[in-house]
Amino acid sequence: MVDLTGQYQGIKEELREAFDRILDSASFINGPEVSAFQEDLERYLGVKHVIPCANGTDALQIAMMGLGLQPGDEVITADFTFAATVEVIALLQLTPVLVDVDPETFNIDPVAVERAITPKTKAIVPVHLFGQCADMEALLAIAEKHGLYLIEDNAQAIGANYLFSDGRRQMAGTLGHVGATSFFPSKNLGAYGDGGALFTNDDALAHTIRGIVNHGMYRRYYHDVVGVNSRLDSLQAAVLRAKLPHLDAYCDRRRQAARYYNAAFKDHPLLSVPVTVRSCQGICDTCDCHVFHQYTLKVGGGKRDALAARLSEAGIPFGIYYPVPLHRQKAYADARYREADFPVTNRLCEEVISLPMHTELDPEQLEFICKTVLESLKQA
Numbered sequence: 118m119v120d121l122t123g124q125y126q127g128i129k130e131e132l133r134e135a136f137d138r139i140l141d142s143a144s145f146i147n148g149p150e151v152s153a154f155q156e157d158l159e160r161y162l163g164v165k166h167v168i169p170c171a172n173g174t175d176a177l178q179i180a181m182m183g184l185g186l187q188p189g190d191e192v193i194t195a196d197f198t199f200a201a202t203v204e205v206i207a208l209l210q211l212t213p214v215l216v217d218v219d220p221e222t223f224n225i226d227p228v229a230v231e232r233a234i235t236p237k238t239k240a241i242v243p244v245h246l247f248g249q250c251a252d253m254e255a256l257l258a259i260a261e262k263h264g265l266y267l268i269e270d271n272a273q274a275i276g277a278n279y280l281f282s283d284g285r286r287q288m289a290g291t292l293g294h295v296g297a298t299s300f301f302p303s304k305n306l307g308a309y310g311d312g313g314a315l316f317t318n319d320d321a322l323a324h325t326i327r328g329i330v331n332h333g334m335y336r337r338y339y340h341d342v343v344g345v346n347s348r349l350d351s352l353q354a355a356v357l358r359a360k361l362p363h364l365d366a367y368c369d370r371r372r373q374a375a376r377y378y379n380a381a382f383k384d385h386p387l388l389s390v391p392v393t394v395r396s397c398q399g400i401c402d403t404c405d406c407h408v409f410h411q412y413t414l415k416v417g418g419g420k421r422d423a424l425a426a427r428l429s430e431a432g433i434p435f436g437i438y439y440p441v442p443l444h445r446q447k448a449y450a451d452a453r454y455r456e457a458d459f460p461v462t463n464r465l466c467e468e469v470i471s472l473p474m475h476t477e478l479d480p481e482q483l484e485f486i487c488k489t490v491l492e493s494l495k496q497a
């Protein structure tokens with residue numbers, strides 16, 4: 118699904134130098150490399166504060182801690198996402214409220230969000246799934262109208278842009294009160310181990326979060342709030358710093374692959390290719406609104422699993438993201454959920470399949486993958 122060796126070749130010299138520097142200085146945690154990466158990322162995103170941490174799941178948890186959410190507060194998020202999003206809500210003893218998603222973008226449905234709001238609702242967590250922003254304009258309006266926090270799960274969409282209807286653009290993860298991202302190796306900006314970060318334009322919140330990531334300390338050995346241990350190490354910061362200047366080019370490579378796939382599959386009666394945001398009016402093919410963390414097809418006619426089996430036979434990797442809606446997971450079941458509230462997620466879990474997507478796909482590989490998919494569907 119991913120090939121990280123090609124990227125490594127491109128930054129090898131630079132990385133070796135940075136690693137030597139770090140090993141010689143023995144400054145492994147919160148050293149100068151981490152602050153330099155933080156500043157580089159603030160500049161790239163056009164956001165006031167980046168707070169590095171240990172992974173994306175921590176970043177989400179720390180965002181909720183930083184906003185002062187309390188047990189019993191309801192947090193609305195998408196039924197169709199990776200479990201980390203709902204896991205941290207439950208872990209903090211907040212009440213997760215899962216809602217359905219849009220059938221075309223796979224992102225949280227603002228209408229379902231508004232329907233789920235109660236007097237206990239405190240926050241909405243949109244996930245920019247597969248590399249494309251949720252409908253932030255609608256969500257920002259809902260958050261403002263009901264006085265709710267907007268926490269962006271940007272683990273899959275770093276580098277994506279959100280285009281407002283007035284033509285304004287803003288980087289994914291910097292649109293809400295706070296954004297959380299992951300630098301897991303297979304993410305669009307991946308470290309060589311775990312890593313994560315929070316983004317915010319709010320000075321007070323940034324200050325609170327900087328303490329929380331470091332045991333609630335604002336002054337050494339004075340613990341003002343309950344915190345966690347969640348730090349980015351210097352070696353990971355060096356990797357991320359070397360890759361950041363290439364992120365836009367990496368995203369371009371992914372979009373090129375997506376265009377190739379789109380051209381091959383768009384007219385097939387059983388396949389639906391990914392739909393890019395409506396506000397782009399279709400120009401997304403050439404713009405930077407979608408960074409294709411995943412290239413996900415919907416397969417109709419009940420043929421998804423047969424296709425998956427054929428890809429396995431042909432030695433082509435694929436992913437089913439996600440096979441089970443969160444509301445049906447044992448850990449997150451809730452008597453309040455009714456199947457009728459999740460028609461889209463339920464169907465997507467049976468129809469989606471993600472094809473290989475990374476920066477090193479060459480035309481030969483793409484051709485082989487497309488040919489195999491189309492032939493499999495004939496036989497399936």
Ligand SMILES: *Cc1c(COP(=O)(O)O)cnc(C)c1O
Nearest residue numbers: 172173174199201272299300301
């Ligand atoms: C990867 C991911 C996370 C978690 O990030 P980690 O760094 O693995 O903890 C959270 N949310 C989504 C949507 C993700 O894809």
